[in-house]
Amino acid sequence: MSEAGPVRDEKLDAEAEARRRVALAQVRQYPDPALRMRANEVEAFDQDLAQLVERLKHLLHDANGLGLAATQIGVLQRVFVFQPDPEEEPVALVNPALVSTSEERVSDDEGCLSLQGVVIPVERHERLTVEAKSPSGEDVRLELEGLGARVVQHELDHLDGILILDRTTPEARREALATLRPQPVLIR
Numbered sequence: 001m002s003e004a005g006p007v008r009d010e011k012l013d014a015e016a017e018a019r020r021r022v023a024l025a026q027v028r029q030y031p032d033p034a035l036r037m038r039a040n041e042v043e044a045f046d047q048d049l050a051q052l053v054e055r056l057k058h059l060l061h062d063a064n065g066l067g068l069a070a071t072q073i074g075v076l077q078r079v080f081v082f083q084p085d086p087e088e089e090p091v092a093l094v095n096p097a098l099v100s101t102s103e104e105r106v107s108d109d110e111g112c113l114s115l116q117g118v119v120i121p122v123e124r125h126e127r128l129t130v131e132a133k134s135p136s137g138e139d140v141r142l143e144l145e146g147l148g149a150r151v152v153q154h155e156l157d158h159l160d161g162i163l164i165l166d167r168t169t170p171e172a173r174r175e176a177l178a179t180l181r182p183q184p185v186l187i188r
Contacts, residue, residue, distance in 0.1 A: 016064070023062035027072050027113045030163065030180050035114055039071050039078045039159040042094050045137035049079070053092045053135045056081040060090055065113050067151040069158035072114050079135075080155035084148040093132035093140060096156060102127035102145075110154060110164050117179050120172040122164050124153045 028034050042049060052075060060068040060081050067082035083090040104126040111119045127145040130152055134140050144152055157163070165173050 019062040020064050023059045024113065024116065026059055027063060027068070028074055030115050030165075032074075032114070034071055034074045034076070035158070035163060036161040037071065037076055038161050039069070039076045042077050042079060042133070045094070045133070045135065049077075049094070050135055052077065052079060053081065053094075056092070057090045063113050066147075067155040068113060069155045071158050071161070078159050080159065082148075082151045082155055084144075084146075084151050091142075092135050093130065093142075093152075093155075094135055094137075096130050096132035096152070096159070098128055098153075098156065099131050099141075100129045101125035106150075108150065110150070112154070112164055114158075115164065115176065115180065118164070118176040120164055120168040120176050122154075122167045124150045128152065130156075 052070060056068050056070065056073070056079065059073065060066075060083060066084055067080060069080040070077045078095045079092065080096070081090045081092045102125050105123050106126050107121050107123040109119045110122045126149060127143070128149045129141065129143050132140045132142075142148075142152075154164070157167070165176055168176070
């Protein structure tokens with residue numbers, strides 16, 4: 001089973017695992033209401049935005065993820081970072097918008113840093129073009145396919161308050177919700 005969502009599938013050493021736990025503690029977890037809220041357009045390309053982007057990149061790295069939206073850390077701004085290729089630096093997109101998508105769609109398993117323990121099938125466009133601003137306010141246009149396109153669609157969904165639970169099959173949603181349901185603690 002491949003995990004094509006924004007969670008890398010690697011064995012972590014003890015130090016990296018500890019960093020991952022600390023990073024995940026800062027990522028909002030389902031059913032946090034912030035995950036269902038639509039983010040606001042960024043208007044100021046200032047030091048606060050630069051700090052937000054650096055925080056997102058740092059958390060993405062430490063959490064061993066492929067993408068992280070500002071809404072996942074409780075900041076309702078239309079910003080996300082993604083890194084489909086671990087050999088490259090994460091890319092930050094501000095006020096992103098899809099300008100074109102392929103008709104061809106592909107289903108693959110996705111995970112999410114905000115839905116720990118859940119990996120479910122999600123159908124996405126195979127190719128897309130996204131336009132955005134860089135953190136410094138310059139125009140950005142990316143043409144992506146495969147994993148990069150999948151991660152961008154996943155993170156764009158986060159900015160609109162949409163989760164992979166909303167994009168999967170009814171059966172996979174039921175199984176995921178059962179995994180996410182708090183388990184009672186029995187004390188003897």
